[in-house]
Amino acid sequence: MNKTVNINLGGMFFHIDEDAYLKLSRYFDAIKRSLNNSSGQDEIIKDIEMRVSELLTEKQKSEKHVVGLKDVDEVIAVMGQPEDYRIEDEENTNQSYNNYSKRGHKKLYRDKENGMIGGVATGLGHYFGIDAVWVKIVFLIFVFAGFGTGILAYFVLWVVTPEAVTTSEKLEMTGEPVTISNIEKKVREEIDSLSEKFKNADYDKMGNQVKSGAEKIGSSFSDFIMTLFKVFAKFLGVILIIAGISTLIMLLIGVFTLGTNIFVDFPWQNFVEAGNFTEYPLWSFGLLMFFAVGIPFFFLTLLGFKLLSPNLKSIGNITKYTLLAIWIIAIAILVSIGIKQATEISHDNKIIEKKVLNITPTDTLFVKFKYSDYYAKSLNHYREFEFVQDSANNELIYSNDVRLHVLHTDQKTPFIQIEKSARGNSFTNAKKRAEKILYKFEINGNHLILDNYFLTDVKNKFRGQEVDIYLYLPEGQLLKPDPSVRDYYNSDDDFFNLNYDGNYNYRVEGSKVKCLNCPADHDSNNDYENDNEYENDNDYENDTDNDTIKEVSVKINGKEVINGKKTKGRLTTDKNGVIIKIN
Template identity: 25%
Template sequence: MKKVININFQGRVIPIEESAYDILKQYVDSLRKFFANEEGRDEIINDIEGRIAELFGESLKKGATCITEETVNGIIASMGRPEDFEGEESNVKSQLGGEGKQSQSSYQFSPNDAPRGRLYRDDNDKLLGGVCSGVANYLRLDPTIVRLVLALIAFLGGSGILLYILLWIILPSKPLVNTVSTKRLYRNPDEKVIAGVASGISAYFDIAVWIPRLIFVFPLVTGVISSIFRHSFWWDGDPFPGIVFGSFGGTLFIVYAILWAVIPEANSASEKLEMRGERVDLNTIKNTIQEDLEGFKSRAEKWGGEVSAKAQEFGSEVKQTFTEKGAQFGSEMQFVAKKSKFSIFKVFGFIFKAFFLFIAGVIAFALLVALLAFLVAGVGVFPLKNFFLEGFWQNFLAWSTLLLFLGVPVVAFTTWVIRRIMGVKSGNKSIGFTFAGMWVLGLISALTLAFLISENFDARAREKAELTIKQPATGKMIVTVPESKVKVYGRWLKLDGLISMTDDSLFLNNVRIHLIKSKDSLFHIESTKYSNGSDESSALKNIKEMNYGINQQDSTVYLDRGFSVQRGTKFRNQGVVITIQIPVGKRILIDKKVQRRLNHFSLNNGRNDWDSDEDWNDYYGWDSDVEYVMTTGGLERIKDNKKIDKVESTDQDNDGVSDAVEEYKKSKEELRKEYEKKQKEAEELKKELDKPVDTTQYKYKKAVVLNTESGNKSNASTKKPVQQEEELLETPKLLLMQMVL
């Protein structure tokens, strides 16, 4: 019988036999003596103890009740004893160069070449059913990799769960011996850029680290660039573009996040050795820790030297700058003070020079951001150039404006930021002059392009046409826009409600509706097409190529959704104005589709527009889905066939009168209902009075009226019984009449 005790070893509660604990204690003490003079001895001992604790945990996880002497001796044999390395270390030191050290530190573990045999579920290393660990044992891989692959399959398609259940049912279970290489998948903290996932994968598969990084980054970057261009060309897209979640790069982004969360980081020396597939023993752990310490020391010394050099350089620059600026400031102040007493304003101007320079820098940065926005917008609307620009020079100047005027400042600023971050300094000022010269050329190109384009909009023409329509039989006209039977999805560009463009045409919704009073008793519809051009003949030519239709069915007027501008025809601010004349007493309703589908815009400035000279007082404002009636006073809104208020009237007194009228109507209606109710009750009472009276229900007897006055006594005594009966019968009738009255 052996005594079992519980110990706290590297943060783990380990049940261990007392004799095994004595062996472990002696082993750890020998390690402390062996590494007493080594650099980083505490880290070496701590990592060796951590590795032993991991092996203890694996043994307990496989079903062992406690740690026995055999388990401790096996771990010590795999880790190695200090005396085993003394002779080997002396041999290494006696060899020339670092050849022996290299052979010692690159001791690789070769996987077992035994036949694989049958596929089982592993009972020793299972989280759920042992399927992943069994497949990993069969393929001689790290179980973490198989679990990650299965999780990704389940996450992306859902079939991974079904596959796991089928293998769980089909495969038999068996405790398997771990014949897998000691190489494990970890995140590498030494060569990480974000989380060390790519460098950990490169260490596991023994490939260059740039390969997995390129696999993760390249699809994401291309997705971002394609998304920017795509959503610049299609402006009606999803507000959450597929930069992260809608492409293969987005899938790899999710994979990277999952790997970051699942794969542990190799912090200890034994974990780093497992990551590289090297044998984990005392010597390799010692070499790994010492390499880390030497690397950290060299990096710290290098960083300290750089910081010291930068500090000295910065101090000398600051000292020199302040010396020069101070002397310059003193000379300027002395010159200004001697010049005149009124030159004090120059002193204040010089003092606030730095402040103004700061403000100028902020403005320059804001302009740069604006230029970047214009650059992106210019790329987005660049397909419009085929419908907007004409001739070689306009296209050439457009490219020059985009690349030189908008693109050069962005490139120059980006270059400056990168050079500042990398600490690159150059005394050659030719780069700055080159960027400045290119930007000036871009500015000249932009101004020239604006001048040439403005010449194409100098003249303006219009063409009116009155349509023949049938008068609505009900006296009410409905204006709407029909639904399109064809859906176009291959658009390059769409500015919601204004412009949409396909491969060979530009579709414009530039249509305006005016409502005015008719001069007679009939409805009239007038269509006016207008366009700009370099001269009147070109403007009229553009109008002739416009095709806008208006159809009528009964009392409903259907307006086209817009008109097309073909590739051969340039955009010259073409538009249509529909004027509807409404006779007095007739009604009109404009459907909400009109306001949603048709939108007016103009590129002309100020009063260059032809309809700016029209009398706007003759036009009435309107809202969609609201019925109006034309009166002698103008267009009025209709609600429930009752006239409520004028569209353009905002007089509060009229609103008060309208409320009073409504209140009066309401009171009158309540009085009428109350009168009808009383009249009905009176009729029911009258019917009740007309019924024959049942005299048997009244019982009465003669009464003798005692009165001291003889006259009254004689009168009472002289009444006959029949007369008294009639008086009693009249009593309920009188009561009923009083109730009615």
Template identity: 30%
Template sequence: MKKTFTINISGTIFHIEEDAYEVLQKYLINLKNHFGGDEEGKEILSDIEARIAEIFSAKSDNDKNVITLDWVNEVIQTMGTPEDFAEEEGEDDSIVSETKRKRRLYRDPEHRVLGGVCGGMGAYFNMDPVILRIIFAILFFATTGAALLAYIILWIAVPKASSTTQRLEMRGQEATVKNIEKSIKEEVKEVKESYQKFKESDTYSKGRKSVEGAGDVVYNIFKVILKVFVVIFGVVLIISGFFGLLGLISSMVIGHSFVSSWPLIWSPEVYVPDILNYFVEPGTVTFGLVLVGVLIGLPLLALLFFGTKLVFRYKSNNAAIVLSMIGVWFVSLIVLLSLSATQVKHFKDRSSITTSQVIDCDSCETLYLNIAENKYEDYTKLDADIEGFDVYVVDGEEVFVGEPELDVVRSSSDEFVVTVKSVSRGSSRDEAKENSQRVIYHFNSNDSTIVFDPYFFLAKDDKWRNQEVFITVKVPEGKTIYLGEGMQEIIYDIENTSNTWDKDMIGKYWEMMPEGLTLKEAK
């Protein structure tokens, strides 16, 4: 038994004997070398392979039939070889290509008006398709439309000549290599001639001029729109840059920007220089402000520069200006980071100090906790986002005040006790402890009532070092506290047996029980 292979010819799978495969492979390679690798040659080879697949399929009764050497030789003899028709170069082409075979009816898609029925019938009967179209038109009126029904039936029933082999069969020609090559070359030549006639026609010339004219109009419109957009964008940059610089300067000088509410304006709200004195050491504020001004001002100045360039289109050495601004900006950033690093060291260590006071009220069963009046409530509060601190403007000066936190816990003795824990940071533990000792906080006790200040203060000339104040009211078991109105300002996450929120604990009595602080029911 001979060795067989499975091959794919034009999308169809075949089984072929080894010796037949070798001969077929050489034949196809010979054809490929002859026709070359251009688009026209590829199309010829594709049609030849389709014809070979068609012949093999016709010979195969089922999928088990194997292509033999005799089949391959028969196909080669039918299709012809490049050597065969190369010898016929000197003969008349019409004689060579007129190998006749039985015609088959197809629809001709290349010479169609509607479905190609008349074109296919013209090729089948060797007639001019125009004559057949005239006949169909006459029959349409003579038969009151019955001819149209016949045309539609033929359109549906007759297959379309989609391949070169089918187009040759439509004309009664054998699908040999020579005829396939000639058919495709004639089709390519016809397409080129039609395109050339179209290019030379008045329609093409007028159409091209119309398209070019329309393109010029569209280009000019877009060009004008782009120029207008660039000018508008430049004006926006100029306004933003100018008023941004104005807002920055006013923030630096008077402490706030007076153009912050204007539209299209980006103006930084920098509360300087007074507030900065609470954070950094003396002598560094002015230098730091200059660096901040450069870091914020240069981008705003760049907006102003590019905006005027877009609007007024003046010439300048853009590269030199841009590189200079970038260089100055980066130098300022490095210096500011170095300066900031020297200030960060003041937050290195943390320390605290705690003071305790026993409430002198031996016979008190209930301790009333109230908050003192907020004397800064009527003053302007600056929108300075500093955690745990508020800034008020009092008589033209900024006052820096902190917000304490109050908690209630069980007392280990039979007395009410209030502890105040002041926490601060510093460059060392000793410095942090000294800062904690200078934190100022007051509360007043009178018999069974304690009034807590809503704020704590820093000592004069002290800097902000993340100071905090924690107040703890220690309640003996069996005794009660009352949280007065306003205490929600300073109480923080007081634990109780009912998990009541801080603000809902206000205005109620709470008794310290063994299980914890418990709401006391009114009698």
């Protein structure tokens, strides 16, 4: 446990432990020996003591703080070792100065006391003997003209260049010889500067300056924020003007081209065409749409001009309130139309047309879709709703909302059922609208040819008209769908698992439609072996062991093979003719 000592150093009292006190005493004794009774020794010692006192005061954390060895070592590191203060006699002093002048060398340090950031530019100014301003200008030139290399060079010099901390380092930085007079001068300048600041300090003025500085900082920050807001407001104003004017122009084009097919598809085109779903005239619906959408964008355009030019004159309250009233009326009418339109599609009804296909299950049924080259150029022309004219210039609604469903039936022959559905404000009205759907199909022998579209008069409006084709197939029916079927087949179950990769043959087997010649890796409901143990009726070998077994049921791979069907493979039967093994 070390003892503590109370000392008076440079007019300040310190609590210092015994080891630190002994080291500090030896330090001052060494300085006195270095000065060797030269003129001004006492003054220099006094100045050095005051400087040490200041450095120790900065390290005081509280009134009870005890100065330790670490604090003394840090102070000595700043002040320099006693050898820095050693002087020779007058002749040696002059000779040392002359030798130093002959060397003409300076050491590069960072002058952080007089610098703004890291003291790099100020230190370079001392080293090259020029004003630090020119060094800073060079750094700025390299920042803008050298693609930021000035910033990189500054930070590199900041890292590698030491800071001038001790008195001797500061003298070496400016090129002054390290002599007693220079040390004394430097120490006195630092002490006088600090004393002058405290002596002449006007604390009221300092308080006002601090307050004024804080206000300036706050004002500068608020100005910066306001500048950012102004720039953002200008940018937002340009965006609003471009968006507003563009939308208004396109709305005008849309209103004047209602009911016509123009070469550009506008984003609101379906909204305009929605007028054809109502009982109101098309032009009135377009006008309502223009007011409901155009007026808000008109005000957004005005807001954009106001952000760009705050002194822009207003359009006047009368104009504002008039446009607002028109907008409210347009919205109210559109809401009422929407409510009325909801009642127009509140009921759903359909009509059914059934047609039997006069073919046997052993006949292959070919199914395909065809398109009308008058309304489309290929099957890929798909529209759920489109206005067209026929050859007699009658206005019609054209739609490809046609769907095929394949189902099982217990009847002996296949049949087709066409369901035409529509919506209305009552079941009767919906059924009448469904009856006006024009849809055609053909049956040529074992070929079923279906239209991929339907038509209805434009007077019927679009009320969710659809056509569903239900193809019912009996047990064992062979089916060959055309590739066109893949775009219109729709089913919620897996009774018919259509292979979209090619044109294949199918057969109804039990609760599934099986693919007969699909690839082995096809993920279908074909549960036969890859060696095609189950073939068409016309593809069997004339093997004496390939018998026809009647009224026999066996299971192959867990699946039942039903009575009376020829099976390719070598059969092993018992004495009653029942199959017990298939090789």
